[in-house]
Amino acid sequence: MSNALLEVDSLHVEVDDKPILKGLGIAVQAGEVHAVMGPNGAGKSTLANVLAGRPGYAVTSGAMIFDGVDLADRLPEERALLGLFLAFQYPVEIPGLSNMEFLKAAIDARAKHAGLDEPSAADFIKRAREAAGRVGLSADFLRRGVNEGFSGGEKKRNEILQMLLLQPRLAVLDETDSGLDIDALQVVAAGINAFRSANNAVLLVTHYQRLLNYVVPDRVHVLADGRIVRSGDHTLAEQLEQKGYGWLAS
């Protein structure tokens, strides 16, 4: 466990003074895809958000170590630059700020952090178009405002596009599969599969087993009442699909 890419240990988190995570532990190695499943209100999204450092999620005890770095007291942008990526459950719109400018700023921030030159505009545009093509968004969309007037499916594709472009070490996908039709689901799944490599890892937070038909996880965890109550291989997801979560509840 010592050289895990992500190691979460006995994590307790409160939101508005209410305990949500109550001693959660999970370890993810590079090269792995983990799925965190569980009923509504179990704390799945809290896990995703607290990892990314969203304000309002207070860690009261426990630790989150990412690539050897303690995430406590790290700003959200610092975590991002360390290589932690969150695909949002409800991507927000930023009217007037084009996707292109937004993505360029994100890429440039990474380059600066790594002490590299910013990519040229031409190089950047080429990469952005390529990534857009892979998630089935037209190049025209890059000129539109960030998520501005996007359908639910387009917003989720845009999250995957950003993941492909930014190439994080760990991608945390918060219910990226929710609200997708079957075509979009397959596009998203293909994006995740293309992203998978020996150097990175994926944490899929999902309510349904559906996405796991296309992205086969190495480990499946069941989160209930703020803790991991069961872990197993991908067959655990199938069991959950058949039996629901009730049989695991204590």
Added chain:
Amino acid sequence: MAESAEINALVEREYAAGFVTDIAAETLPPGLDEGVVRAISAKKGEPEWMTEWRLDAYRRWRKMRPPRWAHVRFPDIDYQAISYYSAPTGDKPKSLDEVDPELLRTYEKLGIPLHERAKLAGVEGADESAPVAVDAVFDSVSIATTFKEELRDAGVVFCSIAEAIREHPELVRRYLGSVVPKPDNFYAALNSAVFSDGSFVYIPKHTRCPMELSTYFRINAANTGQFERTLIIADAGSYVSYLEGCTAPMRDDNQLHAAVVELVALEDAQIKYSTVQNWYPGDEQGRGGIYNFVTKRGACLGARSKISWTQVETGSAITWKYPSVVLRGDESVGEFHSVALTRNRQQADTGTKMIHIGRGTKSTIVSKGISAGRSQNSYRGLVRMNHGAAGARNHTQCDSLLIGDHCGAHTFPYIESKLPSATIEHEATTSKVSDEQLFLCQQRGIDAEKAVAMIVNGFCKDVFRTLPMEFAVEAAQLLEVSLEGAVG
């Protein structure tokens, strides 16, 4: 939540143009009476008709009261405590070589080139920049106007208003006060009595002005009001793009700036007037800052003429300003594009008036108000359709963006239509720079400060698009600078 406090902290940043130039100046003692009006006129060497014009304005002003309807609060101004004239001593320089180096350094520090070297092409691979002619107004006088020769060759007159009164009296007598009459409002009347300098532009028939014209206003002296007067006349079929910038030192007292700008567009003429207003806004507690009480109006006199106002307002303690267009000529077009950013304790009440008189006249209003800190930001706009304005159309888009929880955004649209067939559209939105938007940017590795600047720039995009290229860059940078420190 804690992050709202963070967002509020975003809007505290030093004012970069706040230095004072140490230069000998001749300043009239505070106070205003007929003697002062005559003294100003005499200093300018004005003809008798101009002196009388000023005195008439002064007598009207004495009977007027300041407007109270704006959504701004400030203590009564003691008009006898203000000095109405201040000028660097010495004769007006005849050429740039004679301008006091201290003044040239002032403008250099502000990034305003008072030399006629066009920027060199190809330097650092940059685009070749077109030269811009500058009229620099320091306190009450114009100290230099560049590129006069080149403009004269094109038949364009670009000089200080004082010079125009002497050299082009026929044009000045005909048009001065024709768009903004002396008793139009309290501040306009005051300006008419005591205005000391400003710019004058005349573009002859069928002439496209060969370069951008700009005036840079600098208030330097303490306890002094600045009352500039600008008159731009675009003769039939001509075109001019005019830019205006302004800054002032940081001082604890409020200073009054009451300008009047009049634009006249004859048949088929076009005037594009852009302002980047960055007067000292006062400090975090609201101490000091400029009271920017300005009357700007354009008259589309000729058929198919067009006047566009674009303003980026980031400075001033209080802004009271409504650049307007009177659409007299048939099928004439009026445009108003505005970005007004207020922070700390700033108050802005700004907007426009579009008065449709001619047939088939069209107007467009795009207003973007951004409020941060404890500021108050109001849009106030009037669209009036007169009986004769058959087929007139207006479209108004009025958007407010709030940063933090302690500021206010207000919209006061007035629509007066005597014409059932007129088309008037009004759209308004209010939104907040949300914690969600900020977090999205941060999660992608963009720091909070940069993120807020990007979000605000996105919000203003429709207006920045209408600015001349170099000004658009300046405006975006100014906005970014003004927002620096807004997130902890």
